[in-house]
């Protein structure tokens with residue numbers, strides 16, 4: 001029994017780790033794009049992006065998962081009905097086309113929801129980090145003849161990174177545990193696999209066992225994050 | 239021809255007129271002290287000359303070339319702006335060193351970036367070595383040869399300010415501006431910074447120093463400007479201005495400063 005549980009949990013953990021890694025891979029750069037949007041000097045863009053971030057951060061991730069998973073399909077069906085009902089239009093065709101390929105994979109739906117959600121959280125951390133750099137740093141760069149790009153990449157960026165590593169660490173640890181929400185749309189991650197044994201065999205320990213997986217994973221991450229912080233201990237921000 | 243010519247410089251922030259037509263000139267090798275009470279526009283004047291603010295009116299000429307002219311219809315290109323920027327240097331009250339770079343790197347970084355953008359690739363290695371040697375030279379002049387590897391957070395305020403001076407000097411500006419370079423320092427640390435500035439004067443540097451250190455203004459400068467409410471209330475040699483101020487405002491300010 002122990003081995004079959006272990007095997008099943010490892011399989012589930014694979015999904016969990018995959019969701020975790022892919023979410024980070026896409027959300028970290030996307031967050032930067034979103035943060036630039038939310039700091040844009042073009043008012044309408046800034047407010048659009050900030051409202052979007054507010055909606056994403058202000059509603060449950062579970063709700064977003066469900067909407068991303070079922071939403072396109074339902075819209076697609078609606079579009080299809082309208083199309084077959086004699087309505088015509090490129091927009092409807094587009095909706096139907098989009099719906100036809102998003103709905104297929106539960107994993108993709110989960111990933112899309114996670115990436116959007118986490119990109120928004122990350123963007124706020126980036127924004128805080130960028131805005132916390134004293135204006136004097138930029139002014140010194142300008143007076144020393146640097147371009148704006150040079151100032152950002154050669155002077156500001158590392159200071160921002162130093163400031164955002166701790167809050168990013170918190171979010172990353174939270175993400176490990178948030179991946180379990182994917183079971184809402186039947187992505188068979190580790191917790192789903194563990195609960196399967198509780199339901200069918202009346203066992204509690206597989207659940208505790210899955211908790212151990214989470215603990216080890218977050219433990220390793222905590223150590224890694226500490227190391228990154230340590231590497232930037234040699235300087236203090238102004 | 240004067241090395242610095244400021245003509246009728248005007249600057250407002252919203253409705254507040256901060257500079258109401260400031261004009262003065264400075265000869266090469268001279269040191270100018272700018273004094274005046276808080277809010278009289280001294281910092282704004284320096285920031286306009288160093289392009290951190292855009293003045294609303296007037297003209298600024300450095301070493302014969304116009305770096306700002308409100309009458310000009312055609313805007314300066316980005317490259318021209320940076321070329322103009324190179325003619326002047328600014329040392330801030332708060333130093334603004336780059337915390338993640340050590341002392342030597344703080345000085346070499348802007349030099350390297352400029353050398354690269356000018357594209358005189360005489361072999362990157364050789365260029366880097368040459369720039370480092372130059373930077374070491376400037377750091378020696380500000381007595382920091384033993385701190386090359388230190389990070390800003392490991393230095394006293396006086397040492398940090400001396401790094402900032404070396405960093406600005408290393409780009410060889412025609413004129414070096416200082417905005418209250420010792421105001422953020424403890425009294426015992428101001429001495430070492432003022433000594434460095436005095437040394438630069440002896441080496442023939444053209445400098446403009448905004449300062450509240452009246453003794454320094456009196457002893458080191460060739461020329462003093464007293465600013466009040468966005469205009470130059472009085473200017474002259476230190477002997478004239480401190481010994482026999484013509485304006486009542488100047489006299490009152492000096493009496494207050496010596497209390």
Ligand SMILES: Nc1ncnc2c1ncn2[C@@H]1O[C@H](COP(=O)(O)OP(=O)(O)OP(=O)(O)O)[C@@H](O)[C@H]1O
Nearest residue numbers: 251252254256274275276277278279280281282283
């Ligand atoms: N960015 C700004 N926006 C609005 N007002 C400003 C700005 N910068 C300066 N001012 C105003 O301009 C006036 C002159 O300021 P400035 O900093 O030039 O004075 P200062 O002579 O350097 O004073 P201090 O001796 O205190 O440094 C002040 O009334 C200040 O409030």
Ligand SMILES: [Mg+2]
Nearest residue numbers: 280281282417
């Ligand atoms: Mg000032």
